[in-house]
Every structure is written in structure tokens, then in C-alpha cells.
Amino acid sequence: MAASSYTPANPESVFTYGAPQLKFGPGASDEIGYDLAQTGAERVLVVTDPGVAATGHPQRVADQMTAFGIEARVFDGAHVEPTDESMRHAVEWAREHGPWDAIVAVGGGSSIDTAKAVNLLTTNPGDLMDYINKPVGEGRAPVNPLHPLVAVPTTTGTGAESTTICVLDVLALKVKTGISHVRLRPTLAVVDPVLTRSQPAGVTAAAGMDILCHALESYTARPYTSYERKRPEQRVPYNGANPIGDMWSEKAMSLLAGSFRRSVHDGSDEAARTEMAMAATFAGLGFGNAGVHIPHANAYPIAGRVKGFHPDGYPADEPMIPHGMSVALTAPEAFRFTFDADPERHLRAARLLDPQAEQTRDPAEFLPAVLAALMRDIGIPGGIGAVGYDEGDVPDLVEGTMKQQRLLATAPRDVTEEDVAGIYTRSLSLW
Amino acid sequence: MAASSYTPANPESVFTYGAPQLKFGPGASDEIGYDLAQTGAERVLVVTDPGVAATGHPQRVADQMTAFGIEARVFDGAHVEPTDESMRHAVEWAREHGPWDAIVAVGGGSSIDTAKAVNLLTTNPGDLMDYINKPVGEGRAPVNPLHPLVAVPTTTGTGAESTTICVLDVLALKVKTGISHVRLRPTLAVVDPVLTRSQPAGVTAAAGMDILCHALESYTARPYTSYERKRPEQRVPYNGANPIGDMWSEKAMSLLAGSFRRSVHDGSDEAARTEMAMAATFAGLGFGNAGVHIPHANAYPIAGRVKGFHPDGYPADEPMIPHGMSVALTAPEAFRFTFDADPERHLRAARLLDPQAEQTRDPAEFLPAVLAALMRDIGIPGGIGAVGYDEGDVPDLVEGTMKQQRLLATAPRDVTEEDVAGIYTRSLSLW
Structure with a gap:
């Protein structure tokens, strides 16, 4: 299990895993x-x-x-x-x-x-x-x-x-x-991947970033062994990173590497759509037992305080920042922040998501670079500035994030207000 | 999905996945x-x-x-x-x-x-x-x-x-x-890996070969897409090889590569025991939805017709061939027989089970060689000859195997009596 900045006196030794029964495939x-x-x-x-x-x-x-x-x-x-x-x-x-x-x-x-x-x-x-x-x-x-x-x-x-x-x-x-x-x-x-055929490219892109962040956040979550041992009545479905969650996350990231760009750029690519449906399911089976952290915590205020943004592929009647987009916008900076908690795991995730990507000189830049390149390719806005926020909004956004303590507690490092402010500020313009 | 000798007119597009809820770990x-x-x-x-x-x-x-x-x-x-x-x-x-x-x-x-x-x-x-x-x-x-x-x-x-x-x-x-x-x-x-502490080395070896064959047989099973499309009332838990079964199998094989020999040779190695418990669980979650085939079909008559064999680590009061041992004894030859159905998958399995193994000149020999080397190292007998069978027993064993049509139907190739007789004959002495 990964390195962690947490040192419990009586470390957790048990994790749980639950899932629905599944029927998968066209028809x-x-x-x-x-x-x-x-x-x-x-x-x-x-x-x-x-x-x-x-x-x-x-x-x-x-x-x-x-x-x-x-x-x-x-x-x-x-x-x-x-x-x-x-x-x-x-x-x-x-x-x-x-x-x-x-x-x-x-x-x-x-x-x-x-x-x-x-x-x-x-x-x-x-x-x-x-x-x-x-x-x-x-x-x-x-x-x-x-x-x-x-x-x-x-x-x-x-x-x-x-x-x-x-x-x-x-x-x-x-x-x-x-x-x-x-x-x-x-x-x-x-x-049933047939039911996703009518999904517009913009929705495939935003929802796909939600899949990706489910996998990445549960993969980089605080390991279950870094918590104090729980009594049975204290257990919650979200264990932190664990061997089963890791397996689903790794597989979901590999599927995304093969099909995410293709499914956005060619909605008629049935094989890519089926792989995206599988990636969504696998990532769900992973994070449902591990948890998500900073990008999802930031997504709440980013989506909730929307000003006038209207994304492609969504109903035009009211401004909105789709959930997956709001998760993605601070992800590169969030994973730069969490890098030190487990460098090897961040590098492995980057390689799974883009096996062809050239490693950056500073290893902490590798995963953020892979994410930013993907987001550009599939048409995700280049930061929270591009969806209507400016530097003056940062304190308000930080306040919204800090309310999501249930999620922040799953991050692999302690997260202060200053940390979150830094992530937002650097996410104003990602490229 | 893998190549197959089956060509359904209306191929299956759906697979199912079911599992118990899980609580894993010491305590x-x-x-x-x-x-x-x-x-x-x-x-x-x-x-x-x-x-x-x-x-x-x-x-x-x-x-x-x-x-x-x-x-x-x-x-x-x-x-x-x-x-x-x-x-x-x-x-x-x-x-x-x-x-x-x-x-x-x-x-x-x-x-x-x-x-x-x-x-x-x-x-x-x-x-x-x-x-x-x-x-x-x-x-x-x-x-x-x-x-x-x-x-x-x-x-x-x-x-x-x-x-x-x-x-x-x-x-x-x-x-x-x-x-x-x-x-x-x-x-x-x-x-709870603590409950397996009292397991003798001979039991760890035989039961571990059962884990290994669960993973390998479901990984090399006939792919779910090679069947004719089923109506919902025709579905059974065993789908054939499928993406979720494959994932559990691959992970189980990687865990075995790291811990199988260690757990047999040093019963006090807690980390190895925990990994073996995890491998057993993961392989179970895989084959429970994919299925097993020739080695398990052969195991029924091999165990059922036991003559005078007494394995180490088991009660000495009656002769027996432990289930995992009876599964293992024909596995090298069974996987030589199935190699052509999907060479790439057999090679990948061999590499997962022993990342250090040198590839054989004939690729069809690679997985059998990896299995035989492992079986020697952990004290599994070197063939059905070593547990008391000779050439004259082969027809009787073949008859027992052919009764297991439910299992043979999951094999990636058609299996005739002659095929099974060949597997048994070549399994009389594996090294």
C-alpha cells in the first residue's frame, strides 16, 4: 500500500467491498x-x-x-x-x-x-x-x-x-x-451502451472527465491502512484506496486511454462507446468503495456558483457547469498538489491514461500535463477562468470547498484553506 | 475479446457479474x-x-x-x-x-x-x-x-x-x-487471513494450485462472445471469459507470482499469506462468473478414483488426492492443448505468473513450462503417475472426464475423448 503522510497508532487492517449485480452489454x-x-x-x-x-x-x-x-x-x-x-x-x-x-x-x-x-x-x-x-x-x-x-x-x-x-x-x-x-x-x-448513443460530444467529454476523476481520485485517495482501526459500526462504504478499488481504477484508466478521445470525436464509434460505458461502470465500482477527494470537493462550489456559462451539448435554457466539467477544471492542479503523497502512484496513473506521453522533466508535472493535454483535445475549457470565474471569486469558492469535509478527509494529504486557494488560483488558466 | 474456434450466427453481446459483499483483512x-x-x-x-x-x-x-x-x-x-x-x-x-x-x-x-x-x-x-x-x-x-x-x-x-x-x-x-x-x-x-495461519505447507501448495487454475481456466475459457445470444431465462452464472473475469484473473495471477512460493516455503510469512488469501478471493470472484474447464473436469476422476496416495499435510486416515492437486496434475498439458485457441492470452498468463521466466522457443511450451517449474518448487507430484495411475487407467479417467460436459463446454476448443486421453497420457510423467 502506498506511502502516506498519515501515521495511525493502530492502523486499519480491514477493507470492505460492495457492488450491485451487473448486466452489461448491448441489449x-x-x-x-x-x-x-x-x-x-x-x-x-x-x-x-x-x-x-x-x-x-x-x-x-x-x-x-x-x-x-x-x-x-x-x-x-x-x-x-x-x-x-x-x-x-x-x-x-x-x-x-x-x-x-x-x-x-x-x-x-x-x-x-x-x-x-x-x-x-x-x-x-x-x-x-x-x-x-x-x-x-x-x-x-x-x-x-x-x-x-x-x-x-x-x-x-x-x-x-x-x-x-x-x-x-x-x-x-x-x-x-x-x-x-x-x-x-x-x-x-x-x-446497455445502446442507451448512450444519443449522447452529444460535449456530454461525452464532460461525463468522461467525471469517469476519469472517479478513477484517479480513488486511486490517489488516502490508503485504507492510513486510518485508525475502525469498530464495525464506524465503517463507511468509502474505505480509502484499497486493492480492489485500485484494480477497478487502473482498468478504467486503461479503457479511457483507448477510447475517450475517439468517443468524443466520433459519436458513431460503437466500440469506443462500449468501452466508455465499461470505464464508467468500472470506475463506479472502484470509487464507490474507495472515495473521491479534492476535484470532487471543488466541483460543488464551481457548479453551484455558476454565473453565465452555457456548455455545448446541454440544454441552453439556464446557465450551468456540467458536473464532470466542474470536477475536471481543478483536477490538474489538485493532482500536482497531491503528488508528494505517493509519487509512484501519480506517475503510474499518468502512464495508464496516456501510454505514449513523454514524461516531463519534473515528475510532479507529468499527470497534470497528461490531464491538460486530454482536456484540450476533447474541448474542456482551459480553467475556471474560461467558465466565468476570476481571482476575486477564489475566497468564495474556497469557502464552498471547505464545507465538503467528508470528501477532503479522503485526500492523501491534509488540505488547508491556503492549499485550496492555491489550487483555484493556479486553475484560473490551465494553458 | 480473444480469438476462438467458435463462430456463432448471432453472437452473445451481454455478460453478467455477481458477487457477495466482501470484508477482507486480518480481524x-x-x-x-x-x-x-x-x-x-x-x-x-x-x-x-x-x-x-x-x-x-x-x-x-x-x-x-x-x-x-x-x-x-x-x-x-x-x-x-x-x-x-x-x-x-x-x-x-x-x-x-x-x-x-x-x-x-x-x-x-x-x-x-x-x-x-x-x-x-x-x-x-x-x-x-x-x-x-x-x-x-x-x-x-x-x-x-x-x-x-x-x-x-x-x-x-x-x-x-x-x-x-x-x-x-x-x-x-x-x-x-x-x-x-x-x-x-x-x-x-x-x-480473514488470520484463520489460514494453521494451514500446513502441503495444503497451501495444493489449495494454491486450485487458485491458480481458477484464474487460468477462467482467463482461457471460451469467450462470452463466442456463444449464441441467450434469452434471459437461459443465462447461467458462468458466462465464459469476459472483461471483468479477466481483470480478477490477471490480478490473482500477479498476486500468486509474488507470494505463492513464499507462502509454501515459509508459513509464517504473514504478508504472503494475506496475498494468497487475496488471490483466492479474487480468483473466486473471477471464475464464479466465467467458469473453469479441462483441468477441473479432469480433477473429478483423478480425485474420485484415488488408489493409495497419501499427501503431506492432510489427515492420514484415508487415501486422497486433494482437490487442488488433482486439478494441477493435468494443467500443464491441458494448457498446451488449449494454446492454439488464443496464443496471446496463454503467453500473457505465463508472464503474469512468472515475470522472470525465460520464454521457450516453442511458444506453446511457455505456459506448461512455467506451471511445471512452479509445481516442482512447491512439491506437487510430477504427474498422475506419481499419485498412483498408469497407462492402463487412462480410459477410465477419460470416461470420468467426459461426464463433466458442463465444464468441458467452457473450454476454448472442442474436446474429444482422444484429446482428453492425450492430455492424461502426457500427464503421466510431467518431468
Whole structure:
């Protein structure tokens, strides 16, 4: 296990690994009716958002279930970037039209996370706020088992099909937070690359950077052995870097090396799309048990304080910085900052992501250089300056990052306000 | 995906992946009481065999549960190499002393497989024979869900903690067969390397060859894309070689390269034991979704027709050829036979297993040479001649192998009686 600046008195010796069952490949989404019939399900709720509903995939999945004697209804009111309000609306609808035996989410992370909340609150009593992480909510654990949840991602990025968390904005408090419990994890992930065919190049680029950062952040996370030994009741799904998370991350990075540029530049390249879907799944299976750190912590304020930026390939009706883009913008500088915690691991990651890249004279520059070259090639903006921030915004962004202590605690080094300010400042213009 | 001699008209495009949740590391077995309390369990059955019971681990696991309000009872009557008789005895005992809320298996593959049968038949009606694979049994699927099953392996080899099958001898028919259903898979695997400390060198060697063959056979198995497209109800847990199985297999082989010889030659090498436990788990997670082929098919008659062989490190009361040894004895020749189906993959496997080995002039010899060198170093007999078979036994062994069509169907080439006879004849004396 990697070197670390942490020296626990009684080091952790145990790590855990959990994952949904998986069905992967073109055509996999045609079999959901059969799979759910095996659980005895008779009434199934399909959760999606209006954009994905317009592709027809959610209704096709619902229709296909009737052959197995299942009555399926589509709820297409999931909000892209869910809020407490949008999730409560989904829960109320589901409670009113239930009971359900199983839930299917068809969509990106927003639909899958909304389905997790619906599953929780149609099987357990109370309100959203009872389960939201402390200090925003009560942080209660579910008392009842949840229904089977099938997650069918339609973007190649999120990883939400593998994770135990659902993320939402609490509007009144202007804070992004979540519900985190092992029972929220989908029971089955159905990854059908055919469903990602309609993804525009800009979405492939941004979502692909989310995949890449899932893999890189969990690969460079604080090793599980650098924590103090936990009691069983203290364990959380995010262990820090561990041998299984490392394996998924390495494989995801190799897949990205072969297919990321191709899938952005030629959306009709089926082989590249399938490899990107596989990379997304693998990275999800890794970070869901390891964790993410600085780039994801920075992504919250970068996306949340958006001014007037409108990215290619996304709906033009409101300004937004897509999640994967907001993660990517500070990644080169974040990994320059973490380099010293484990130089060998940073160099190996750079070589996995670009086996042809020439090593830089200063080894600490190698991974940042590989990332910047990739971001340029696939059309990611060249820093937070390019999406509308300037030096005067840095203190505000830093404040937003420092609220994400759950993520910063997974970084392989202690992270101070000054450190984060330096990362933001150097990320104003990356090239 | 690899080259193959199969050319399906409508190739499979989908593979599945399933696994238990995992808790890995020294001390992991101290937390089972907590983990089961989370499922609401109040009465738990611990299944083990007399040899493992004598180490005290099963009783310790049972005692530790009382702190969580769980009443746990140990059944130590699992038979090493379970039979229909031994499994029926276990089931009767469990039905008589139940009901149970959960089952814990502490031991090798025999205890874990016995626990799978007990779990099935304390949650579902009928007799063992109703569920045993056709044509020996009725091949029925369970109608009810099973209890949570925690598998705690005490040997580094079996992989039974990851798989959906339980293997047994049906005494009246003198045939080894099994029950195979996805619900048999343990819900949680607790892999605690501390429990393998008492394993003698001979057991580490034989069980390690089982790990190695799990990895190698699933890595060289017929690729999932070489099958005809299945309908969902035709899918089985064993997909053939697939990207996820490959990843686990490659990682398991790398771990074996670093620790197999060390763990046999120095049983007190904790780091090597931990890596062997990890290799066993990883190989199990791979082959449980890919499958095994010729060496495992040959292992059934090799072990089943044992004459007078007594291996080091095993009980001396009856002759036996340990499972891992019986798998290993024809492996070099089996992989010489499969070489042409995918030369690149066989060469890569040889390099993973021994990065220092010098490549042979004939590439088809490389993997067999690496395997034979390893087997010599760790004290595996030099062929089926060394465990008591001679040329006159070959037809009988071939007949036994040909009964394992379920396994032979996973081989990357068609396998005839003549092919198998050639493999056995050349395996009489390997060096």
C-alpha cells in the first residue's frame, strides 16, 4: 500500500467491498422485465427525467415488463441536479400511486439518485430531512429493507448505479448534501451502451472527465491502512484506496486511454462507446468503495456558483457547469498538489491514461500535463477562468470547498484553506 | 475479446457479474456478529467440519455474536468432500434445531458448500435430490428467498465463498454433481487471513494450485462472445471469459507470482499469506462468473478414483488426492492443448505468473513450462503417475472426464475423448 503522510497508532487492517449485480452489454436493457419477475415484482415504478423520457427508452423498458406480468408506470419528473423539492415531489407521487414492489431508474445520476430517495421513502417512514446527512438533516438509518432497485444509466459517467449515496441541493440552505447508506445501493446495474448513443460530444467529454476523476481520485485517495482501526459500526462504504478499488481504477484508466478521445470525436464509434460505458461502470465500482477527494470537493462550489456559462451539448435554457466539467477544471492542479503523497502512484496513473506521453522533466508535472493535454483535445475549457470565474471569486469558492469535509478527509494529504486557494488560483488558466 | 474456434450466427453481446459483499483483512472475522445484527438476525447456525472446529475459530465466531443479542449454535458435522448423505444429515439437524435467521459457514469449500445446501433446504421445501442438477436430480429452482449466508473461508483456495454452486458426491450413483442457482451465492464473504495461519505447507501448495487454475481456466475459457445470444431465462452464472473475469484473473495471477512460493516455503510469512488469501478471493470472484474447464473436469476422476496416495499435510486416515492437486496434475498439458485457441492470452498468463521466466522457443511450451517449474518448487507430484495411475487407467479417467460436459463446454476448443486421453497420457510423467 502506498506511502502516506498519515501515521495511525493502530492502523486499519480491514477493507470492505460492495457492488450491485451487473448486466452489461448491448441489449442488456431488454431483459429487465425478466430479471424483475424473478424477484416476484408485480408493480414497478420507472423513474426518469423529461429529457431521457423523450428518448423513449424509459417507456420501452416499462412496456417490455408487461410480457412478464408486471404493471410498470413511468414517473418522468426527476430533476436534473435534484433538489429537496424535486425529490419530495417524486416521493409524494410514488407514495400516492404505490405500493410498488421494485423501482427502475433510467437516466443519468439525477434519475438514479432520485430513485434511491423514492425507494428509501416508499419503504421507510418519515421525510427526506430525517435521512439527510448531519448536520443538515437527522442522518437516520432506514429501519426497513428497501425494494429491489435496478439502475439503468444512460450517460457514461455518473457511477451512481454502483454507489450508496444520493446527492441533492437543499434549496432553503443553498447547500449540496446527500443521503448515504449501504441500503441505497442499487441491487442490479443494467449497463446497455445502446442507451448512450444519443449522447452529444460535449456530454461525452464532460461525463468522461467525471469517469476519469472517479478513477484517479480513488486511486490517489488516502490508503485504507492510513486510518485508525475502525469498530464495525464506524465503517463507511468509502474505505480509502484499497486493492480492489485500485484494480477497478487502473482498468478504467486503461479503457479511457483507448477510447475517450475517439468517443468524443466520433459519436458513431460503437466500440469506443462500449468501452466508455465499461470505464464508467468500472470506475463506479472502484470509487464507490474507495472515495473521491479534492476535484470532487471543488466541483460543488464551481457548479453551484455558476454565473453565465452555457456548455455545448446541454440544454441552453439556464446557465450551468456540467458536473464532470466542474470536477475536471481543478483536477490538474489538485493532482500536482497531491503528488508528494505517493509519487509512484501519480506517475503510474499518468502512464495508464496516456501510454505514449513523454514524461516531463519534473515528475510532479507529468499527470497534470497528461490531464491538460486530454482536456484540450476533447474541448474542456482551459480553467475556471474560461467558465466565468476570476481571482476575486477564489475566497468564495474556497469557502464552498471547505464545507465538503467528508470528501477532503479522503485526500492523501491534509488540505488547508491556503492549499485550496492555491489550487483555484493556479486553475484560473490551465494553458 | 480473444480469438476462438467458435463462430456463432448471432453472437452473445451481454455478460453478467455477481458477487457477495466482501470484508477482507486480518480481524475481519471479529465483526460477524455486528454484520448479522444489521440483518435483524437473532438465531444463527454456524456450519463447520470437525477439523476446523478443532481450531476453535467457529466457536469463537459463535461466541462473539452473543454480544449482539444473537443466539448462535455450531454444527460441526460437515463432511470433507460432502456427500448426499452428509448433506442430508446436516439439513436434518438444521431443520430439527431451527428455525434460523442466518447461516455462517466457517471452513473450506466443504463447509461452505454444506452451508449452501442447509440454507436452501431450511428455506425451501423438498429434498436435496429435487434441486440437484439434471440428470442426476430434478434441477428445481428454489421458490423462496434464502437466508443471509456469511462464508468465512479458512483455506486459501476454494473460492466457494463467491460461487453459486455446491458440489457433492451422490454415493449410490458414484457421481460427483452439484446444485447450481444464483440464490446459493453467499451474501457476505469474510476473508480473514488470520484463520489460514494453521494451514500446513502441503495444503497451501495444493489449495494454491486450485487458485491458480481458477484464474487460468477462467482467463482461457471460451469467450462470452463466442456463444449464441441467450434469452434471459437461459443465462447461467458462468458466462465464459469476459472483461471483468479477466481483470480478477490477471490480478490473482500477479498476486500468486509474488507470494505463492513464499507462502509454501515459509508459513509464517504473514504478508504472503494475506496475498494468497487475496488471490483466492479474487480468483473466486473471477471464475464464479466465467467458469473453469479441462483441468477441473479432469480433477473429478483423478480425485474420485484415488488408489493409495497419501499427501503431506492432510489427515492420514484415508487415501486422497486433494482437490487442488488433482486439478494441477493435468494443467500443464491441458494448457498446451488449449494454446492454439488464443496464443496471446496463454503467453500473457505465463508472464503474469512468472515475470522472470525465460520464454521457450516453442511458444506453446511457455505456459506448461512455467506451471511445471512452479509445481516442482512447491512439491506437487510430477504427474498422475506419481499419485498412483498408469497407462492402463487412462480410459477410465477419460470416461470420468467426459461426464463433466458442463465444464468441458467452457473450454476454448472442442474436446474429444482422444484429446482428453492425450492430455492424461502426457500427464503421466510431467518431468
